[in-house]
Amino acid sequence: MIRSLFVLFLTLSLCGDLSLFAQDSSWKRTDSDSPYFHRIQLRDSSGRVIDPSTPDASDPDLSKTCAPCHDMNAAAGGLHAGAGPDTRAGEPWFLIDTRSATCLPVHNRSWPGVYNPEELGIDGTSWTKTFGRHDTGGNAGKTEAGSDCLVCHLASGYDFARRIERFDAGEASLATFIAAGLMDTAGNYDLPRFDSEGRIELDLLSDAGPAACLPCHTVRNLETTGNRSWLHDADIHLAAGMTCVDCHRSGIDHHIVRGYEGESHPTGTDISSLSCRGCHMGTEGGHLGAPKPLHAGLPPFHLDEIHCTGCHSGPVPELTGIRQWTSRAHRLGEPSQKRFLTTPPRIISAGIDKDDSNKLGPVRLAWPAGWGFVDEAGNLKPLLPDQLRQPLRKALRVRADLVGELAAKLGDKNATEMIDAALLQIDESIDEVGVPVLITGGRVLASDGSGGLAEVNSNAANPISWPIAHPVRPARTAVGAGGCADCHSSTSHWLSTAIGPLSMVPLPGTPAATSPLDNDVVDRERWLSWSFLFKGRDAAKIYYSLCSVLAISGGLLALWRSLAQEPR
Amino acid sequence: MKKWLSLLTLLLLLLAALSSIPALPLNVDLRGRWLQGHLLVAAPLALLIVVQIWWLQIPMNPLKAAAWLSVSTGLGLIVVPLLGLTGTESTHLWIQSHGWLSLLGVGLLGFSAARAFRKG
Numbered sequence: 001m002i003r004s005l006f007v008l009f010l011t012l013s014l015c016g017d018l019s020l021f022a023q024d025s026s027w028k029r030t031d032s033d034s035p036y037f038h039r040i041q042l043r044d045s046s047g048r049v050i051d052p053s054t055p056d057a058s059d060p061d062l063s064k065t066c067a068p069c070h071d072m073n074a075a076a077g078g079l080h081a082g083a084g085p086d087t088r089a090g091e092p093w094f095l096i097d098t099r100s101a102t103c104l105p106v107h108n109r110s111w112p113g114v115y116n117p118e119e120l121g122i123d124g125t126s127w128t129k130t131f132g133r134h135d136t137g138g139n140a141g142k143t144e145a146g147s148d149c150l151v152c153h154l155a156s157g158y159d160f161a162r163r164i165e166r167f168d169a170g171e172a173s174l175a176t177f178i179a180a181g182l183m184d185t186a187g188n189y190d191l192p193r194f195d196s197e198g199r200i201e202l203d204l205l206s207d208a209g210p211a212a213c214l215p216c217h218t219v220r221n222l223e224t225t226g227n228r229s230w231l232h233d234a235d236i237h238l239a240a241g242m243t244c245v246d247c248h249r250s251g252i253d254h255h256i257v258r259g260y261e262g263e264s265h266p267t268g269t270d271i272s273s274l275s276c277r278g279c280h281m282g283t284e285g286g287h288l289g290a291p292k293p294l295h296a297g298l299p300p301f302h303l304d305e306i307h308c309t310g311c312h313s314g315p316v317p318e319l320t321g322i323r324q325w326t327s328r329a330h331r332l333g334e335p336s337q338k339r340f341l342t343t344p345p346r347i348i349s350a351g352i353d354k355d356d357s358n359k360l361g362p363v364r365l366a367w368p369a370g371w372g373f374v375d376e377a378g379n380l381k382p383l384l385p386d387q388l389r390q391p392l393r394k395a396l397r398v399r400a401d402l403v404g405e406l407a408a409k410l411g412d413k414n415a416t417e418m419i420d421a422a423l424l425q426i427d428e429s430i431d432e433v434g435v436p437v438l439i440t441g442g443r444v445l446a447s448d449g450s451g452g453l454a455e456v457n458s459n460a461a462n463p464i465s466w467p468i469a470h471p472v473r474p475a476r477t478a479v480g481a482g483g484c485a486d487c488h489s490s491t492s493h494w495l496s497t498a499i500g501p502l503s504m505v506p507l508p509g510t511p512a513a514t515s516p517l518d519n520d521v522v523d524r525e526r527w528l529s530w531s532f533l534f535k536g537r538d539a540a541k542i543y544y545s546l547c548s549v550l551a552i553s554g555g556l557l558a559l560w561r562s563l564a565q566e567p568r
Numbered sequence: 569m570k571k572w573l574s575l576l577t578l579l580l581l582l583l584a585a586l587s588s589i590p591a592l593p594l595n596v597d598l599r600g601r602w603l604q605g606h607l608l609v610a611a612p613l614a615l616l617i618v619v620q621i622w623w624l625q626i627p628m629n630p631l632k633a634a635a636w637l638s639v640s641t642g643l644g645l646i647v648v649p650l651l652g653l654t655g656t657e658s659t660h661l662w663i664q665s666h667g668w669l670s671l672l673g674v675g676l677l678g679f680s681a682a683r684a685f686r687k688g
Contacts, residue, residue, distance in 0.1 A: 552644050559628075
C-alpha cells in the first residue's frame with residue numbers, strides 16, 4: 001500500500017514537473033534577463049534555411065525566419081498592429097496630396113472625424129505605398145508588407161531612410177532586409193556579413209531603447225519662424241534613462257499599453273499602475289523609483305478634473321499654438337529639403353480639451369482639407385486624389401501643386417472664381433450624390449450658383465484632436481510651477497489663445513479660430529471670476545493668517561478666562 | 569451694535585456652513601461657484617470672528633469660549649493649505665478638519681444659546 005502511494009506520489013510529481021517544463025514548449029526561451037545573442041540563419045517563405053552564398057538563393061521571409069523561436073502569429077497582432085479594441089483616439093494617418101490640396105485623416109480605428117480606408121477605397125497595395133514607410137505591419141494592419149520585427153527590435157544598423165525609399169518605390173517586400181543591411185537594393189545578400197554556415201549576427205533586443213520607437217513616434221516642435229526648435233527638453237523619463245517600453249509594456253502579443261488613465265487592457269491584465277497617476281500616485285505604483293509628487297498648495301480637486309498631462313505634457317504653455325511635425329504625418333526620418341513650416345498637415349499642439357471622462361487634457365489639433373460631396377444631412381463623401389486629377393486639371397490648369405500654382409497664378413486675388421469653376425467641373429465629371437464641396441480652412445464651401453462660394457452646414461471641416469502625452473515635463477516646468485496665476489490670471493493667455501486652421505487655398509474670409517474658452521471646454525465666466533479673485537490671493541493669505549492667529553489666541557484667552565471665572 | 573454684529577457673525581457662520589454642503593460626500597471638496605460663494609462669506613466672517621472675540625468682549629462661559637475657539641481653530645486649519653504648506657493628498661485632511669471643527673463650533677454655539685435660552 002505504502003509502495004503504491006509512493007509510486008503515485010512520484011508519478012504526480014513528475015507530471016507536475018513535466019507540465020512545468022512543457023509550458024510554451026513550442027517556443028524556445030532563455031528565461032534570462034540577459035538578451036539572447038541572435039546568430040541566426042535566414043529562412044525563405046517555405047521555412048527552408050537559405051544559403052546566401054548560392055547564386056539561386058531564395059528571398060528571405062522575416063516571419064519564417066523568426067518563427068522557429070517566436071510565436072509569430074501572436075507577435076504580428078496586438079494593439080500595435082491594429083488589432084483589439086479601438087480605445088482612446090490617437091494620431092491618425094494623413095492622406096496628403098498637394099496636387100489636389102487634399103489632407104484627410106485616415107485610420108482603421110473608429111475614431112471621431114477620421115475616415116476609414118475602406119470608406120475611401122484605399123486598398124492594401126495603395127496603403128502600403130502611401131503609409132507603409134511608417135507602418136510596422138501586422139495581422140490586423142492594412143499594409144501588405146507583413147510584420148517588420150527588425151524596425152523595432154534591431155538595436156543598431158537599421159537604416160530607416162532606406163526603408164522609406166523602398167516603400168516609396170513600391171518595393172516593400174525586401175525593404176526590411178535592405179534597411180537592415182542584409183541585402184542591397186538589387187536583392188543580393190551582403191555576403192561578408194554571413195559566416196561559413198550562412199548565419200548572421202543581429203543585435204536584436206526586446207527593448208531596443210527609445211531609438212526603436214522614435215522613427216515612427218517623433219514629434220518635433222516648430223518655432224514660428226519655421227526653424228527647428230533646439231531649445232526644448234527631452235521627455236523627463238527618457239532623460240532619466242528610462243525607455244519607452246518601461247511604461248508602454250507588452251508581452252509577445254504586442255498589446256502595447258497606451259498608458260492613459262482608465263485604460264483597460266485587451267488581456268484583462270490590471271495595468272492601472274502603468275498610467276501617470278497609477279505609477280506616481282497609486283498604491284500599486286512606484287515603478288522604477290517613480291517619485292510621488294507633493295503638489296504643495298494645489299487644491300485636490302484639480303487632480304479630479306485635470307489629467308496629469310494637462311500640466312506636465314507637451315510644449316510649455318507659453319508656446320501654445322505651436323506647430324508640430326510628427327513622424328507619420330510629415331515623413332520624419334526621410335532626409336528632405338522640402339519640409340517647411342507650411343507642409344501639411346497643419347498640426348497644432350497644446351490645445352486643451354475634455355475627454356470622455358470629462359477631464360481636461362492637452363490635445364493636438366489638425367484640420368481636414370480636400371474635396372467631396374456633401375449630402376442633405378451634411379455628411380461628406382470625400383474624393384480621392386486620383387478621382388480629382390482630371391477635373392482639377394481641366395478647371396484649374398494645375399499639374400503638380402494646386403496650392404502653390406494657384407498662389408502663383410492669382411497673386412493678390414483670391415481663388416473664389418477658380419474654385420467655383422472646379423466645383424462645377426467636379427459635379428459634371430463625377431457621378432456622386434450630393435453637392436460638390438471644397439473643405440479648407442475649417443469651412444465647407446460649395447458653389448453658390450453665381451460664380452461665388454457659399455458655406456455649407458456640415459461638420460466635415462471640424463478639427464480632429466488626439467491627446468498629448470509626451471514629452472513629459474518635470475515639476476519645475478509644469479503648468480503651475482509658477483503659481484496659481486499660471487492658469488488663474490488674465491495673463492495666462494494659453495487658455496484664451498485662439499487656434500484655427502489656415503486655408504490651403506487663398507479665399508476671402510478668415511477661418512474661424514477658437515480657444516478653450518470659446519468652445520466651452522473651460523467655462524469662461526468661471527475662469528474670469530477666479531482670475532479676478534486670484535489677484536488678491538497674496539493679500540488674502542496675509543489677511544486670513546492674521547485673522548486666524550488673532551482668533552485662535554483670542555479664543556484660547558477667552559476659554560482660559562471663562563474657566564478661571566467658573567465657580568469651583 | 570454689538571448685538572447686530574453678533575447676529576451678522578452667526579448669519580455668516582450659517583451661510584458658510586450651508587455653502588459647504590456641496591462638498592459632501594467627503595473627499596469631493598468644495599469647488600466652482602460654491603467655493604466662490606463660501607469664500608465670499610468667509611472673507612468678512614474671518615474679521616467678524618476676530619471682532620467678536622477681541623473687541624466685543626462678550627462674557628463667555630467655558631462652553632461658549634470652546635465654541636469660538638473651535639471656530640477659530642477651523643479658520644486656522646484652512647490657512648495651512650492656503651499658504652501652500654501641504655501636499656495635495658494631505659490637503660483633503662486639512663480641509664475636512666476645517667469643516668468638522670467649524671461645524672463643531674457652530675453646533676456648540678447653538679447648544680450654548682439653547683442652554684442660555686432655557687435658563688432665561
